[in-house]
Amino acid sequence: MQQDEIYARLTKVLRDVFDDDTLVATPELTANDVKEWDSVNHITLVVAIEEEFGIKFKTAELEKMKNVGHMVEQIEKKTAA
């Protein structure tokens, strides 16, 4: 899957989960930039992304993710497999 497509689909997931139609997935975006992005919603977001792309993250992978850019790299790797 191309990165463009991943970013577009991720944008939709972010908007759905955080109920904010102004959100755009960018490489630098982190939890600190989104008011609603707390630890509870983080779980919701991860599950929503897993459902959207039909993938599953390992706990260790999630712990290493620092921003949306890292997340997209992981999604790219997993959907290519």
Added chain:
Amino acid sequence: MQLNWLPLREDWDSLLRSVKELPIAEAAPVLRELAGSRMDFAQMGKLDRVLVRLAAGSAGGAIPGLERVRLAILGSATISHLPPGIRVAGLRRGLQIEVYEAPYGMYWQELMDAGSGLHEFRPEVMLLALDARHVAGAEGSSVASALELMRACWRQARTAFSCQVLQQTVMPVFPDLMGDNEQRLEQSPAAIVAGINERLRPESEPEGVDLLALDRFSAAEGLDFWYQPDIWHRSKHEVHPRATSVYGDHVARLIAAGRGRSAKCLVLDLDNTLWGGVIGDDGLEGIVLGQGNGTGEAFVDFQRYALGLSERGVILAVCSKNDEKNALEPFEKHPEMVLKRSHISCFVANWTDKAANLRQIAKTLNIGLDALVFADDNPVERALVRRELPMVGVPEMPEDPAGYGPTIAAAGYFEGLKITEEDRARSRLYQANAEREMLKESVTDMGSYLESLRMTMTAQPFDSVGLTRVTQLINKTNQFNLTTQRYTEAEVAALMRNPKAITLQVRLVDRFGDNGIIAILIARAAGAEAEIETWLMSCRVLGRNVEEACLNVLVERCVAQGVHRLMGVYRPTEKNGMVREMYRNLGFEAAGEEEVGETRWMLDLDGYVPRPVAMQVEVVREATV
């Protein structure tokens, strides 16, 4: 995978967006329709946010057209992801469920501390959701100590709130230490979980606790869907977030069942629903039903499922586009038919549209349209009924008839909590009722019709034998109900011991059979005056002077207690318009009206002349137990 019985809506997202612009009265029914359609996990969250915002923005927090219920969830791990699924599932059933979450892990403190948020919230329903590690995974865990802990919580909840208590059974999350014979290792967490779940079944019963059978439905759907150990380790979510819509639906159906909102009647289509093929075209020999053919056996299996429902009190009806003669033929002549004509309380086969026929069925059986579930293989018919009668339950039926029964079971429309003898007999009763309707058509004079029924009414104070049925009737009667006041079983039992309370449970027998308990009256005496707090009646016995006969008995009981004036009150709801004028019709005088449409009535008992009735009346003065 989840909520597969709900229909898909292409316009789901745009419809939800449009709701945000609507005033609350118009938004509410649209939201309910959205809740009744299939949605994914993210959509569920969005719908819940709109719902919560709508309630927050309305006067008193109420959403019009929904019944409000306060639910408290007490858990030992993360529960903050559970409320959206519960609220949305409540909306699906006409309930506005307000959820209180006890702080993380604080279930015991919240229960015991009279100053806690839980006590302030005063739950009407309490869900105890203890995770497997909490009850079975610690050093020294045992089946007995887990049961002891749960029982202590139930009793505390009962004492403090007299509320419905739901106990979640334990999710089987532990890997086996032994294997298929895990039970042989007493200290195995997996064996302890199995042991707790086994003991919960009999032990919840005498405590009046209803189980949320998480162990059963998570197994049915596959434990992997319900529980993922990595999510548990990360954030202590035992129920996986993607399973919360199904979890919420199970919670909501138990709450709805406790409030008399389960469906009462399964309406069946015939061609390609009860048998394969079209009876009018294929004929008796041509339809596919029974042995020697997988499809034919699947139809037999579905008929068996429907019969099982009927035997536990669900009414069966038929609604088919057919000539009646053709439609009846398999019931009368096909050797493989499990369902007989006698199992069907109302049989409608004609060429009128199905929405009109469903209205007729509800009317004939004297139940609300929202008590019907309509099973039809034809998507066009299903769509028509959903559009015309959104209150009727219309499950998406799978293409293969092998899935019909499991789909209706999974949808939980008929969620049941209690079994009474009368549940089992009810199906036969409604059937006899339909025959009575036919008799009414052939006898034109009302008086002679009533005489011909040869009725005997028995009125007696509440007793422990009738307690379950009395409570059930109090909590599910919506139409003929003057005050719609609900009571828990404990509250009903308390009335039995109260010398100031005049209680009547009324039974009616006629030539077609025993109708069981069909009316309940509760009055409280204070000096020379008594007030009727509850008066309700089953609509099955409307138009038979039962109201008059009940009043005669009540007056007699009041006079015996030294009462001279009887007060009545009518409290309007969406459903009880039929009794607005009841007190006037029974000779009461108007005694005031409140703003909300509540009316008060007064009857002078000095010189009361018993009203004429066309039945034998037997009065039992003392409770037998």
